[in-house]
Amino acid sequence: MAFLDIHHLEKSFGAQRVVRDFNLGIEKGEFVSFLGPSGCGKTTVLRMVAGFETPSSGEIRIDGRDVTGIAANRRKIGMVFQAYALFPNLTVAQNIGFGLRIAGEGKAGIRARVAEMLELIGLPQLGGRYPFQLSGGQQQRVALARAIAVRPQVLLLDEPLSALDAKIRVSLRDEIRRIQRDLGITTIFVTHDQEEALSMSDRIVVMHQGVADQVGTPFEIYNRPATRFVAEFVGTLNLLDADLMEAASGRVRLGDVSVALNRVLPGRNGDRISLALRPETLALGRREGSDIILSGHVAEMNFLGSVIRIRVSIAGQFVSLDTFNQPDCPPPAVGTPVEVSLSGRDLLVMTA
Template sequence: MAFLDIHHLEKSFGAARVVKDFNLGIEKGEFVSFLGPSGCGKTTVLRMVGGFETPTSGSIRIDGRDVTRIAANRRNIGMVFQAYALFPNLTVADNIGFGLKVAGEGKAAIRTRVAEMLELIGLPQLGGRYPFQLSGGQQQRVALGRALAVRPQVLLLDEPLSALDAKIRVSLREEIRRIQRDLGITTIFVTHDQEEALSMSDRVVVMHQGVADQVGTPFEIYNRPTTRFVAEFVGTLNLIDAELTDAAAGRIRLGDVPVALNRTLAGRSGDRISLALRPETVALGRKEDGNVVLSGHIAEVHFLGSVIRVRVAVAGQLLSLDTFNQPDRPPPAIGAPVEVSVSDRDLLVLAA
């Protein structure tokens, strides 16, 4: 059994089922992100793990202990909220030590632990300040220190970086990951930002309409999406309509071009299917392992700095590809005839 075991979890509000048969095992010390759009159920699952919502059905076990119906303050959970939720009338040190004080620890022990947390979050000189005297990033560090001070078994982070500007977000997410690794604490991180989820996590749970559409490592989620929703939600994607001509032999047709995928496909001849293809796997011209070659013309060119995104019209569809900027070589001209190539292994057949 996993350290944190979520089994057949469901949650309904009236007639609305917001979480549907959610199952997940998280190992001790693992960092798992729940990724998805607003309303997909990710925060509801987090709140059920934390004890702030009661499941309609299912169970939650932490280190073998069933906590499904146990109050939040008896679960040994650390929670960091999006809105910091610091006490404005308490100093930084008193905010961090608040949970320890409620737990009845002595003043000397609290002082020692608060000093440890201030050092851990990189604010050793700011214990005497009040929240209004801190930046947003510093306040979120204090919230993290307060959650960790009580030595929780599981740390829950509910979109803790969404209120910060982009540069601070990048810096703070690196700090959160460093602290999590140093402490070896089991962590769930809720976000709608795919870059945060992919860069920080051991595994990512992509949620859609109350269901875990796919669970996997960041590499798997990005490179091998198993559903159309995951493919479209995570990263930039080409979606290509094709016709299945021979399922057993893995043969399809893109417009008038026959393509062999060299693997068995589900379906029957004549079925319409969707293929997913990342822009970075498509090359202008012929590449060494590009056994699928399509002819078309340049439809759009977007200069993005180090990368140039080109859209090519092929087989009646637009195909995006990325190429590195080369200062001595201008981007291709709109309307120019071109060939594009891709390896058959990079063409993913998506489930509905």
Template sequence: MVFLEIENLHKTFGSNTALHRFDMKIERGEFVTFLGPSGCGKTTVLRMIAGFESPTRGTIRLDGRDVTHLRTRQRKVGMVFQSYALFPNMTVAANIGFGLRVAGRPDAEIRKRVDEMLALIKLPDLGDRYPWQMSGGQQQRVALARALAGKPQVLLLDEPLSALDAKIRISLRQDIRMLQRELGITSIFVTHDQEEALSISDRIVVMNEGRVEQVGTPSEIYNYPRTRFVASFVGTLNILTGHVVDPSTGRMAVEGQELITTQTLAPDDAGRKRMLALRPEAIVLEAPAPGRNTLAATVEDVSFLGAVVRIRARVQEAVISLDIFNDPNRSLPERGQPVALGFSHENLLVLEEGA
């Protein structure tokens, strides 16, 4: 069931177009992440959902109600910011209960709700502290509790972890996901960090220059990118140039060597140049085998990265990276050594035109 519907959303700032026709349907209880580089429009969409910005055109519906031009306080949304945005002169408890107090809720109700929120974020004994007496991770938990205290219909999170160090980021993103599942609240998370997006999302919206490049589950986005931007932005990727030999059988030519893809090619693709994508972890060093793609290559470099060894191999003008697990009982190829790169037909992805 569609809970939040965004239709034909468009935003301009003067002569600059920040968002081009954004369409999205989000289910009740779904965790959706907007992923993309700085300036791609993801925060602009979030701010329009929150009511901080008005769209140039388009419609936003929340639970069947048109909220496009309603004020923020009329939308029942909770917002968590990158900068925490806590009041330094208020205690943790006062910060959490601030929105309820502004809404005129009774003191007893506020105290009860604040206690519930403190327990929810696992800080039950820190209500009397001030923000400056807490770590960054604890402050962001308080900001999360404040956003949830008013029981919003939608929780919006604008890069809430970017100011934290790596270990705290990982721990807090897991906590956010656990709380979201426990409460069943519809949530939208904005980030430029692909690992964050892949690890916690039900679906990911990849954005670039104000446009949606692809929408899908983390597995779909990573394993089956449709455009060159998505393929290169999410994970490490090899981009190859191929020529279509036979569209009906998926036969391609890369640097004079024939490969096969299982993707559907148009009949008029014969002889045309297409961009191909291949993940490093999909490639293995193996002898040519029936039913598998093989590229003859020469090793250029071997990098030991701990659990993973990254090998760079040259196929004429193309350089291909492949990742293999570290095995102390297996010898690694040397620079200049000829090798065969093997991978399945399914792992050779043909990117969309113009990608």
């Protein structure tokens, strides 16, 4: 049995069913991200685990204990909110020690734990300040320290970085992951930012319309998406329409080119299917080891710094590919005829 077990969890608000048959097991010390667009149900699941929402049905167990009907303050859970939720009339030290004081811990124990937390988040000199005297990143560190000061069994993070600017977000997500690893806290992180989920997580749960579309490691989610939604939502994706010529051998027609994928494909001969591939799996020109060469012309070019994203028109369809910026080798101009190389093994067949 997993440390945090969620079985057949459902939640409806009136006639609207926002979470449907959600099942997940999370091991002790694991960092799992819930990733998905607004309204997909990820925060509702988090709030049910926290005890802020009552499931319509299902069960939640922490370390073998059924907590489904137990009040939030008795679940041994730490929560970090998007809006920090610090008490403005309390100092940093008082905010961090608030949960300990409510739990009845002695003054000496609170002082020691608060000092430990301030060291952990890198703010040992700021215990006497008030929240309004801190930057957004510092306030979020304090909110994290307050959540883990009470030694929770599970840490829940509800889009804690969304209110911060990009540079602070990157440094703080590294800090959160370091602290989580150091303490070994079982953690659920809710985000709509795929880069955060991919860079921080042991596993990712991609949610769509109240359902977990796919659960897997970042590598699996990105490279082997189980559904069309996951493929399109995580990362940049090229979609190509193709005609299925021989389902048994995996032969398809892309424009006027016949391509053998060398695997059995779903569908019947003559069906129109969708093939997907990532920009980094394509190469401009003839690449050694590639078994598919397509001809087209440059339709658009976007300079992104170290990477240049080139959009190529091929037989009335468009693909984007990434190439590294080389100062002594400028990219082809818009309208230039080009060849694009790819491997059949990198083409994903989108069936759902």
